[in-house]
Amino acid sequence: MDFKDLVQKRRSIRKFTDEPVSEEQLRTILRAALMAPTGHSQRGWHFVVIDDKEKLTALSQCREAGSDFLREAAVAIAVCYDASATDVWVEDASIAAITMQYQITDLGLGSCWCQVRLRSNAAGVSASQTIRQLLGLPDHIEVECVLGIGHPAIERKLQDEDKLNWDCVTR
Numbered sequence: 001m002d003f004k005d006l007v008q009k010r011r012s013i014r015k016f017t018d019e020p021v022s023e024e025q026l027r028t029i030l031r032a033a034l035m036a037p038t039g040h041s042q043r044g045w046h047f048v049v050i051d052d053k054e055k056l057t058a059l060s061q062c063r064e065a066g067s068d069f070l071r072e073a074a075v076a077i078a079v080c081y082d083a084s085a086t087d088v089w090v091e092d093a094s095i096a097a098i099t100m101q102y103q104i105t106d107l108g109l110g111s112c113w114c115q116v117r118l119r120s121n122a123a124g125v126s127a128s129q130t131i132r133q134l135l136g137l138p139d140h141i142e143v144e145c146v147l148g149i150g151h152p153a154i155e156r157k158l159q160d161e162d163k164l165n166w167d168c169v170t171r
């Protein structure tokens with residue numbers, strides 16, 4: 001698949017089969033993240049891999065809504081960053097996350113982004129704090145998002161070329 005087709009194929013997948021993601025696939029996904037660009041080449045990421053079912057269930061409850069799909073994922077990757085290292089950690093972490101999502105699509109797997117930064121659960125506890133506690137991360141490590149990953153249990157349509165909002169572009 002060339003990149004033009006890959007960007008059209010990538011859709012958020014929130015339903016997964018029970019089939020595990022292989023170690024080789026996981027390594028390929030993380031390899032892509034480790035090749036992502038960062039401001040001043042800081043590379044202050046921390047990628048935490050979670051495949052323990054109890055932890056995935058706890059992760060799925062980190063937000064009032066929007067995180068449920070993590071319970072079904074074969075594996076999740078928390079995209080974290082040492083925020084003391086740079087003022088562009090949000091950008092660095094986000095670029096690594098989307099780079100992994102394209103790699104995941106290329107492998108025939110599915111993923112969805114669960115937003116963590118600036119989000120909280122029903123009791124008002126920040127999702128970042130819940131995840132730091134669950135994963136044993138220190139306070140200076142920020143959590144941008146968690147990617148839920150697995151074999152898709154549903155097929156999503158390709159992005160519709162005819163519905164692209166070209167009005168977003170000026171020249």
Ligand SMILES: Cc1cc2nc3c(=O)[nH]c(=O)nc-3n(C[C@H](O)[C@H](O)[C@H](O)COP(=O)(O)O)c2cc1C
Nearest residue numbers: 010011012013014065066067069112113114115116
């Ligand atoms: C910054 C960001 C935050 C997102 N947060 C969530 C989320 O918390 N939960 C969720 O189910 N999807 C989340 N998504 C996925 C979007 O809902 C999805 O990308 C959008 O609806 C477009 O659909 P598509 O990815 O299939 O093209 C997020 C995506 C981005 C880029």
